[in-house]
Structures are given as C-alpha cells and as structure tokens.
Amino acid sequence: MSRRTFHDIHGILLLDKPLGLSSNQALQTARRLVGAAKGGHTGSLDPLATGLLPLCFGEATKIAGWLLGSRKAYEAEVKLGATTTTADLEGDIVETRPVPELDDALIEAALAPLRGRITQVPPAYSAIKQDGVPLYVRARRGEAVDVPSREVDVYRLEVIGRAGDTLRLHVECGSGTYVRSLAVDLGANLGCGAHLTGLRRLWVEPFMAPAMVTLDDLRAAAETGPDPLEACVLPIDAGLAHIPRVQLDAAQTRVLGFGQPVPLGAGAAPGRCGVWGDDGRLMALGEVGPEGILRVLRGFNLPAP
Template structure:
C-alpha cells in the first residue's frame, strides 16, 4: 500500500515497542504503516524500554489520555553497585560501590518500603516539564534540576531472579511511577546504589494479556494489503473493556445524540462507563452521577458496526 496516503481508520494497536525507539518514533512508524490520519500513544516508554505501547488511531485517540492513568506491569533488570546520571544504561557512571552479601531477607526488607502508596522522586532525566521545558533538556544543558517528589502507587514489587549483582523484578504500578526511581531507591536501601539495565512493559490495563504486534509484523501486514493490516487493530471499545457498559434505547440514543444528559434512574450504578446506542454503536465515554444521570465525557463519531 502507499504509505503516503492516509485514511480514516479507528482502533487500537498493541505495539511491541522495539529497543532504541522513543514512543513517538514508534507511533509515527506504526501510523505510517497503518495509514492512519490521526494517532496517539497512551503513555511513554523510554528508548531503552521494550514491550506494550498501546497506540490509538482515529476516534480511539479520544480515550488515549484517559488510558494514561491505567495500571501497568513491567519486568525490570536492576544492576547493583553502580549509579548513573540517568538511573539507567544511557547515563554516565557516577559512582561504583561494592555490593554487600545479600540474602533473600535483606532484599525483601529493602523492597517492602517501596510497595503501596509511596513518595517518589522522578529522575532528573525525565519528560516531566517545568515551565514548559522537559527536565531531561534542562539536565543535558547542565542546569540544576530540582525535581519535585510525587505520590505514586506500587501494587506489586517482587524478585523473579537474583544472579550475582543483578536482580530481575516484577513491577505492577499506577500512573506516574518511574521504575528507574524504584531501582535508585532500592540501591540506596541496600547501601550500594543501583541503576536500571533493562525494562519491558508486560501489560497496561485493560490489555492484561496483550497479543502484541511488532513493527516487522505490521510491515508485513501492510505489504499484504488493507485487510491483514486492519486485522492487527482492536476496535475502539476494547479500550473500555474494564468499565461498565450502558446500552441506550432509541429515545435515549436520540437525547444523547443531541449532547444532552440522559436520566437512567436511581438504580443506575454511578461511575464511568462506555455508552452504546440502540444501533449497537459506541457513542461515548460517559459518567453516571449519583443522581442517576448519564453525562458525556468524550463523544465518538464511529461508523455503524
């Protein structure tokens, strides 16, 4: 297919981001192959990280920002005894220290305070912006970077393997958590320092068992034609699979179509929901209030199923 021609295509691609590409580079490569006129990703992965990067195309981009706050899981490799400027392999070595003799109990004692609701200082080399400028740009200029701490949630942090001075960890965390900072804090707790040497994102809610597609597979599908290419995409509603589904009748569909709130009654469950019209078309990401009234958060303009 002609990769210079773009089309109206709507859906979600579960990309297996390769090593060495930024999230935006991976997005643009996939968007060109898919031929999507509009695309966005649902949360950055560092160039040295691989794994699941959900990409949204067309109308699905309307939920990309909402999916940023989803729970995520990673497999991380941490090297003890060495700290770097970036807290990962990209940076220059700052300090090398001997690693003390470790046993399972010592490692677990260092990991325990890093679980649950914790206060974390993100890396100075991060995409967090201050006065509109990413911190990593300030850090590369040699400017003093004062990184504010933030509260994040770590649901799971377990050792999968311990081999010499290297730990392989399973991490499940909420939005805004930096695994690089977990590595730094773990190294500090063990008294020897540490940095991240490998990171792979395993899943992002609601894609808990993702069938990921590589750029090579996407390229092969693009060469085969639009049908194999479109088969790589999930429908937009797949991004709403973890929230309740509300189905409207014909009268309610008309009301919502005019952008008006829809009374559902006192028995309606409050909270966010996906909203389908009487033609089984996804109409909106909505929210039901405690008053039983459905209001639109983001409306979709999808073709009929």
C-alpha cells in the same frame, strides 16, 4: 512498497515497542504503516524499554489520556553497585560501591518500603515538564534540575530472578511511577546504589494478556494489503472492556445525540462506563452520577456498525 495513503482508522494497536526507539518514533512508524490519518500513544516508554505501547488511532485518541492513567506491569532488570546520571544504562556512572552479601531477608527489607502509596522523586532525565520545558532538556544543557517528589502507587514489587549483582523484578504500579526511580531507591536502601539495565512493559489495563504486534509484523502485513493491516487494530471498545457497558434505547440515544444528560434512574451503577446507542454504535465514554444521570466525558463520531 508503494506510497501509503492515510485515511480514517478508528481503534487501538497493541504495539510491542522495540529497543532503541522513542515512543513517538514507534507511533509515527506504526501510523505510517497502518495508514492512519491520526494517532497518539498512551504513555511514553524510554528508548531502552520494550514491550506494550497501546497506540490509539482516529476517534480512539479521545481515550488515550484516560488509558494513560491505567495500572501497568513491568519486568525490570536492576544492576546493583553503581548509580548513573540517568538512573539507567544511558547515563554516565556517578558512583560505585560494594554490594553487600545478599539474602532474601535483606532484599525484602529493601523492597518493603517501596510498596503501596509511596513518595518518589522522578529522574532528572525525564519527560516531566517545568515551565513548558522537559526536565531531560534542562539536564542535557547542564542546568541544575530540582525535581519535585510525587506520590505514586506500587501495587506489587518482587524479585523474580537473581544472578550475581543483578536482580530481575516484577513491578505493578499506577500512573506516573518511574521504575528507574524504584531501582535507585532500592539501591539506596541496600546501601550500594543501583540503576536500571532493562525494562519491558508486560501489560496496561485493560490489556492484561495483550497479543502484541511488532513493527516487523506491520511491515509484513503492509506488503499484503490494507485488510491484514487493519485486522491488527482492535476496536475502540477494547479499551473500555474493564468498565460497565450502558446500552441506551432509541429515546435515550436521541437525547445523548443532542449532547444532553440522560436520566438512567436511581438503580444505575455510578462511575465511568462505555455508552452504546440503540443501533449498536459506540457513542461515548460516559459517567453516571450518584443521582443516576449519565453525562458524556468524551463522545465518539463513529459510523453505525
């Protein structure tokens, strides 16, 4: 393949991250294949995790941080009877304990406290930063790591399969939730310890039924030309599909174009919204206040359609 040139591409790629790559490695590989000058991802997946990693290119990077806080779903595999230093397969085994005789009632009693708004201690081997240094860097140095607890939301947590001492779980959770920590806490509740042995992200709101693209798909498209590659990239508004759309008229478009708040009237629904100009161009991620005033949270510099 000839050397790829980089240019302005604005949109979202729903990558099926492969096993073994960090999120940044997957991002940079996809960005080079697509030829996007600028890119970012919407929340890390561990190297041992696979599945949906939304990548934002060009102006779409302006909503990457917002998508990071979205609701997510995973399929997790949890091995009971052993804890590890990293709470997953990468770490060394710290302790092994016998697994109790499992039945549905015992498992449900262990899962129930892990649902809802819960307090969770993230793994010491995580990307959370203290004094600008990721915790995993400190842990790998052998430093004592004091990980503060945090409140997170677990909307759904249930067993979808069981084979011996291994459970398969469906998890739906909010931003900042560590599935590895859920595995550790489940093992503690059962009295035998546990660690995560597999994780696949199924969806990230608003991409609830994602048509994911693999790196091999991108490589094959790159052999054909730029058009098949760019066809893999969704428009930015795909990332705004779950919030209201505000359509401005010509006068309102001019006001917003000057960076000024736009009065929409008392009947406007408050909250975040996507904002389109009278020429059909996506102009901003906005927020309507209780008084009906539209203000820009992030503006987009996109060509007219």
